[in-house]
Amino acid sequence: MLSRLTLRNVKRSSRDYILYIMTMAVVSSLMFAFNGMMFSTDMKNLYREFTMFIAFVALASCFIICIVIWLVHYMVTFMMEKRSKEFGTYLLLGMKKKQIASSFRKENMILGFISLLAGIIPGMFFQIAFTNIFYSIVDAEYSISPDFSLWNLLLTFGLFLFAYILALFRVKRKFKKMTINSLIYMDKQNEFINNEKKTWKRIYLFISVTYIIIFNVVVLTSKLSNGSVWFYIAGLIVAIYFLYIGLSSFFISYIQKRHKGIYREANIFVFRQLSSKIKTMRFTMGTLTILFTTALLAWMVVMMAADYQNKELDRSLPFDVLVFSEDTTYNFNHELSIISEGAKIEDQHTYRIYENGTNTINQDLYEHVDGAWQGANGSSYYGYDTYIGLSDYNYIRSMLGYKTVEIGNNGYLIQCIDRVKPFLERLAASGYLTGNNALMYRGTYTDPLGQGGMNGADYLIVVPDQYLKSMHPYYSLLAVSLEGKAPSDLSDRLRSIQPFSDDFEQHNSKIQHGYGSSKLLRHSGVVQVRDTDIGEVKLSLVTIAFVLAYIGIVFLCAALTILAVQQLSDSSKYRFRYAILKQLGLSRKETDRVVLKQLAVYYLCPFVISIVLSMFIGMFASERFVYYTGIQAGIVSYYLLAVLVFAVIYLVYFIVTYVGFLRNIYGVKGSA
Amino acid sequence: MSGFIRICDVEKYYGTKANMTKVLNRVSFEINSGEFMGIMGPSGSGKTTLLNMLSTIDTVTSGHIYFENQDITTLNEEKLALFRKHNLGFVFQDFNLLDTLTIEENIILAMSLQGKEKKEINARSRQTMDQLGIYPIKDKFPYEVSGGQKQRCACARALVNEPKLILADEPTGALDSKSATTLLDTFTSMNENLGATILMVTHDAFSASYCKRILFLKDGEIFHELVRGNDTRRVFLNKILDVLSLTGGDVPDAE
Numbered sequence: 001m002l003s004r005l006t007l008r009n010v011k012r013s014s015r016d017y018i019l020y021i022m023t024m025a026v027v028s029s030l031m032f033a034f035n036g037m038m039f040s041t042d043m044k045n046l047y048r049e050f051t052m053f054i055a056f057v058a059l060a061s062c063f064i065i066c067i068v069i070w071l072v073h074y075m076v077t078f079m080m081e082k083r084s085k086e087f088g089t090y091l092l093l094g095m096k097k098k099q100i101a102s103s104f105r106k107e108n109m110i111l112g113f114i115s116l117l118a119g120i121i122p123g124m125f126f127q128i129a130f131t132n133i134f135y136s137i138v139d140a141e142y143s144i145s146p147d148f149s150l151w152n153l154l155l156t157f158g159l160f161l162f163a164y165i166l167a168l169f170r171v172k173r174k175f176k177k178m179t180i181n182s183l184i185y186m187d188k189q190n191e192f193i194n195n196e197k198k199t200w201k202r203i204y205l206f207i208s209v210t211y212i213i214i215f216n217v218v219v220l221t222s223k224l225s226n227g228s229v230w231f232y233i234a235g236l237i238v239a240i241y242f243l244y245i246g247l248s249s250f251f252i253s254y255i256q257k258r259h260k261g262i263y264r265e266a267n268i269f270v271f272r273q274l275s276s277k278i279k280t281m282r283f284t285m286g287t288l289t290i291l292f293t294t295a296l297l298a299w300m301v302v303m304m305a306a307d308y309q310n311k312e313l314d315r316s317l318p319f320d321v322l323v324f325s326e327d328t329t330y331n332f333n334h335e336l337s338i339i340s341e342g343a344k345i346e347d348q349h350t351y352r353i354y355e356n357g358t359n360t361i362n363q364d365l366y367e368h369v370d371g372a373w374q375g376a377n378g379s380s381y382y383g384y385d386t387y388i389g390l391s392d393y394n395y396i397r398s399m400l401g402y403k404t405v406e407i408g409n410n411g412y413l414i415q416c417i418d419r420v421k422p423f424l425e426r427l428a429a430s431g432y433l434t435g436n437n438a439l440m441y442r443g444t445y446t447d448p449l450g451q452g453g454m455n456g457a458d459y460l461i462v463v464p465d466q467y468l469k470s471m472h473p474y475y476s477l478l479a480v481s482l483e484g485k486a487p488s489d490l491s492d493r494l495r496s497i498q499p500f501s502d503d504f505e506q507h508n509s510k511i512q513h514g515y516g517s518s519k520l521l522r523h524s525g526v527v528q529v530r531d532t533d534i535g536e537v538k539l540s541l542v543t544i545a546f547v548l549a550y551i552g553i554v555f556l557c558a559a560l561t562i563l564a565v566q567q568l569s570d571s572s573k574y575r576f577r578y579a580i581l582k583q584l585g586l587s588r589k590e591t592d593r594v595v596l597k598q599l600a601v602y603y604l605c606p607f608v609i610s611i612v613l614s615m616f617i618g619m620f621a622s623e624r625f626v627y628y629t630g631i632q633a634g635i636v637s638y639y640l641l642a643v644l645v646f647a648v649i650y651l652v653y654f655i656v657t658y659v660g661f662l663r664n665i666y667g668v669k670g671s672a
Numbered sequence: 673m674s675g676f677i678r679i680c681d682v683e684k685y686y687g688t689k690a691n692m693t694k695v696l697n698r699v700s701f702e703i704n705s706g707e708f709m710g711i712m713g714p715s716g717s718g719k720t721t722l723l724n725m726l727s728t729i730d731t732v733t734s735g736h737i738y739f740e741n742q743d744i745t746t747l748n749e750e751k752l753a754l755f756r757k758h759n760l761g762f763v764f765q766d767f768n769l770l771d772t773l774t775i776e777e778n779i780i781l782a783m784s785l786q787g788k789e790k791k792e793i794n795a796r797s798r799q800t801m802d803q804l805g806i807y808p809i810k811d812k813f814p815y816e817v818s819g820g821q822k823q824r825c826a827c828a829r830a831l832v833n834e835p836k837l838i839l840a841d842e843p844t845g846a847l848d849s850k851s852a853t854t855l856l857d858t859f860t861s862m863n864e865n866l867g868a869t870i871l872m873v874t875h876d877a878f879s880a881s882y883c884k885r886i887l888f889l890k891d892g893e894i895f896h897e898l899v900r901g902n903d904t905r906r907v908f909l910n911k912i913l914d915v916l917s918l919t920g921g922d923v924p925d926a927e
Contacts, residue, residue: 255777263790268781272772580768583729584782584829585757587750 006103010110013079017111019568019656020075023561024115025122027068027554028160032123033130034060034550035156039149042131042142046539053543060547064554065163071558072167074284075565076108080174082569087175088183101175105168112164116157123156124148130546137538199253205246208239215239216616236613240289243609244282251275266581266594273574273598278605281566285606288559292610292646293617295555300618300642302545302552304625313534315448318400321480322454322528323494326510328352328473334497339480342487347399348480351392353456354471355384360432361424365458365517368423370627372517383512384474386456388415389465396455396479402447409464411442416459418446419517419627424459439463454528457514475511491529498526556646560653563606567599567657571664578665595661603654611643618642676705676869677726677837682735684721684892695721697892698735703837708863708870710883712912717889719873720841726871727760727839728752740836757786761830761838761868765845767822769814775825776801776810782829800828803866804858820851827858831868838862840872844879856882877916881909888915 014021034057037043044050080087090100128144135142215236251271255262262268278285323335332350339345362381366372372380393415394404407413414424414433421444427433428441449455454477578591586594618639684696695718703709713719724730726737728744736743744755762768769778776797783793801807804824809817814825823843830838840859844852860882862868874880882905888896896915900908 258790258794260790263780263784263788263793265787266781266785268777268784269770269773272770272777276772577770577772580770581785582753583727583756583762583768584785585753585755585760586785587753589750590753 002099002103006106006110009103009107010114013107013111014114016569017075017079017565019564019653019660020071020561021111021115021118023071023557024068024112025118026557027064028116028119028156029123029126030119030550030554031061031064031156031159032119032152033126034547035159036123036127036147036149036152037130037134039152039155040127040131040147042145042147043134046134052540056543056547060551061159063551065159067554067558068160068163069167071561072108072112072164074562076104076168076171077174078565078569079108080104080171084178084183087178088180091180091183097175097178098172101172104175105171108168109164112160116160120153134539134542137535137542199249199256201249202246202253204242205250208243208246211235211239212243212613216613219616219620237290240609240613241283241286244278244285244289244605247605248275248279248282251278265590266586267597269577269581270594270598270601274601277570277602284562284566288563289606289609289613291555291559292606293613295552295559296610296614296642296646297618297621298548298552298555300614300621300639302548303641304622308541308625313537316450316452317528317530317533318448318450319396319479319528320482320486320530321478321490321494322450323478323480324454324526325476325478326499328476330476332476332478335478335494336480338493338497339482339490342490342493343485344483346481346483348478349392349395349399350476350478351388351396352473352476353460354387354389354468355382355474356387356471357384359384361385361427361459361461362514364427364432365420365423369420369458369517378513378515380514380517381457382474382514386460386474386514387463387468387471388455388460389468390462391465393460393462396449397447399479399481400447400449405445405462407442407462407464408440409466410438410440411464412439413442413462414444414459415449415451415456415462416444416446417451417516417518420458421446433461439467450528452516452518453514457516486529486531488532491527491532494527494529553649556649557653559606560650563603564653564657564660567602568660568664571661575665591665592662595665596658599654599658599661603650603657607647607650614642615639676707676740677703678736678738679703679722679726680736680738682722682725682737683733684718684725684730685733695892696725699889699892699894700735701887701894701897703869703871705836705869706863706867708859708882708884709872710880710886711871711873711889712875712877712880712886712916713889713895714875718892719875719889722889723839723841723871723873726837727762728756758833759836761833761835763823763826763830763838763840763843765842767814767819767826767846769822769825769829771814774811774813775806775817775821778814778825779829779832782832786833796832797828800832803861804828804831818851819847820854823847823851823855824858827855827862831862831866834868836869838868838870840870842874842876843872844874844876852879877909877912880912881905886912 038054038057043053047053087100087104091097127147131147132142132144215232218232252275255268255271255275262271321339323332325332336345336348359381362383362385365381366374369380374380390405390407393413397404405413412433414421414428416424424433425444428444433441449460451458451460578586578595581591581594622639679702680700682696682699683694686693686695699718699722711719711722721730725732728747732745736745738744739755739759744752747755769775770781773781779797779800780793783796788796798807801810804827806821806824806828809821814822817825823846826843830840843859844855847855856879859870859872863870863884872879872883880886884900886898887894888898896918898908898911898915903911
């Protein structure tokens with residue numbers, strides 16, 4: 001009998017909480033897809049270091065599990081409150097608390113299982129679709145094959161079970177503490193405490209808003225040090241919670257001061273509803289706002305990474321093959337023979353980078369370039385300033401299809417990345433750049449030339465060939481253009497014959513190697529094979545992008561489910577209130593508008609606050625991103641795109657809630 | 673004014689063709705302006721149904737209801753809402769106050785829905801609360817005041833827009849006898865001093881004795897009519913009890 005009751009309750013709950021089940025199904029399908037990719041041989045074939053992908057997904061899974069535990073725990077507590085009367089009746093009928101608790105737990109487990117099952121098939125499709133995207137990123141052929149893994153099924157099932165067990169852990173104890181009386185009257189408890197009376201608390205609103213403004217100013221002016229940033233963020237989180245405490249009081253104070261706005265239509269009703277709702281929900285709403293902000297920022301990082309991938313990758317690796325050697329007399333014959341074994345060489349050039357024993361330029365850059373670093377395992381710049389002869393410079397320019405340049409017998413040029421251009425031009429103007437007053441400055445070029453440690457770190461000074469005689473060869477480079485694509489194993493084979501890998505210090509490197517000031521993306525300092533490296537970088541970017549999107553979507557769906565379920569279940573309670581408004585002469589259209597207003601403000605609160613917060617943090621992040629990567633895209637575009645995606649998902653949940661809400665107050669039999 | 677509200681041959685059926693329940697059967701009567709009228713009858717006699725149709729919450733199956741010569745049975749949903757807003761006030765057994773609003777705000781809302789100005793709203797609500805003696809509790813929430821005070825708040829809300837008709841459905845049903853008496857005195861005063869037209873549905877003879885005229889419903893038809901005329905309330909109460917004993921009505925139920 002008890003199991004029949006459990007099943008009947010499951011049926012009812014699945015109707016009442018359809019949004020919750022759908023959200024859990026979406027979460028489980030995404031989880032299936034990502035976990036599936038961890039076990040997929042197709043994916044394994046794609047990566048050289050597959051552990052990176054596994055590590056990312058595992059990390060994301062930890063986040064997701066936390067969100068799932070939170071959501072399930074919230075929903076379980078919520079359902080318990082809503083059904084307290086029913087549980088009280090069971091007790092009255094003689095059921096034991098243990099029986100009720102176990103029945104309730106079973107119900108929730110079954111609901112979870114239903115969501116999990118609903119997620120399997122879409123999850124498999126997602127997995128195929130995602131794998132396909134990953135393959136297309138690296139231009140590899142992917143034959144669509146359903147890659148079903150029993151381990152995936154077990155893992156996902158296990159994770160879900162783990163989350164549910166944790167979330168339901170305290171149900172039994174909660175039941176144990178309750179008396180029949182408290183169960184029966186539990187749903188009434190809220191009614192008596194939800195009206196905020198202390199209007200002085202509105203001061204919290206102003207304090208919070210002030211703090212948020214200060215925070216944003218500090219962020220935008222980049223005055224955050226690494227140590228204080230956590231302090232500021234902790235303050236921000238507290239401010240968000242206090243904002244909602246203040247907001248509830250603010251509405252009340254607005255009503256009590258009899259501002260004009262409350263005399264319009266049913267505004268007074270809307271304000272009161274909002275105030276009491278926010279008062280009971282302030283902790284949840286604060287948490288949601290933080291989650292939304294995080295989700296928005298995560299989204300923005302996804303967008304920026306994708307944009308970087310599209311725009312910048314080709315620029316940062318202009319040569320098909322570039323090989324570095326510390327030996328200033330090295331001829332690269334071994335490398336060339338390996339390359340010609342797997343591909344046809346279209347053009348190649350062996351050349352030297354020079355130094356003249358000075359490091360004034362480097363010192364100046366260390367002082368002025370944000371992000372330039374000096375560490376035990378390498379630095380932004382070489383030990384000496386780096387020079388190249390004009391003929392070598394023009395040769396490698398022509399290899400990339402750029403026009404050759406003229407500097408005459410006594411001129412020099414700057415070849416650099418965009419970021420350091422102003423500093424070098426300033427140095428050139430002051431005459432300190434070359435330390436050789438006989439040379440005249442002839443201009444600056446910023447064509448992409450692979451200046452992350454190969455053709456200089458961030459810059460090269462181009463001088464007439466005859467001046468090289470007075471300088472010392474610093475290191476050697478081999479640049480190669482290929483016809484067609486590079487074989488996939490070329491990079492590994494070239495690396496295998498190098499005396500050392502990227503870790504110069506550990507291999508007693510004779511010179512202090514420079515990597516350039518870009519921290520975001522560094523390429524190998526010894527061997528660069530464009531096709532392989534681009535593929536790898538794109539893959540890691542796509543991995544990060546996907547994993548962040550995964551977390552972002554789950555965050556958003558969980559948070560919106562809570563907002564929606566709250567409102568929908570309240571709507572049956574509000575039915576009575578709207579019936580009164582109808583008697584007072586509110587037409588259906590007007591009622592629809594009141595509901596829209598009420599829901600919109602309720603929904604917009606976390607949305608708008610999180611947008612304001614993330615806008616400034618996001619603008620700061622984008623600006624830094626542009627600074628480090630040199631992409632001259634508008635920083636606003638990333639953000640707007642993120643908000644757009646956010647808004648679309650938001651809108652879907654909003655519409656479902658709005659329609660459900662109206663259906664509930666007009667009394668059509670339906671959900672929650 | 674004669675025939676302010678005219679109810680003509682109103683019928684109401686519920687159910688399907690196979691299982692039809694006739695709740696009202698060709699009911700016709702008139703309500704005059706400024707009248708305090710009662711409708712009595714045992715449970716299931718159709719009195720609340722009749723009230724719901726007058727209040728436009730429910731529709732008639734056949735027949736017409738004329739409100740100052742306008743047939744309200746022909747109005748659509750939007751126009752009905754407008755009609756309710758401008759012509760009717762309600763007082764219910766369970767008060768139907770909005771529990772999230774204070775006593776004063778409940779009254780303000782009724783006026784702001786009509787699009788009235790702030791100044792007028794404040795003045796009128798203050799005046800009405802004073803008249804009904806609830807001004808001292810204006811900042812309290814409905815759950816903080818007694819049943820009688822709640823019902824007076826409901827009266828104030830019904831009265832504040834000066835509706836052409838106030839509909840009261842068992843207004844004393846949830847009140848103790850003292851509060852009930854106070855409320856009925858309030859109704860009398862609203863009727864006599866403020867000129868409000870009131871239609872009250874009740875099955876309590878004591879409450880009904882405050883009315884000027886009473887219609888008795890039985891099985892969906894008007895069965896009897898009593899006019900108070902110059903009778904004292906006690907005499908009128910006895911007459912009502914007499915009629916009720918004839919119908920076998922709800923005398924023992926009366927609170």
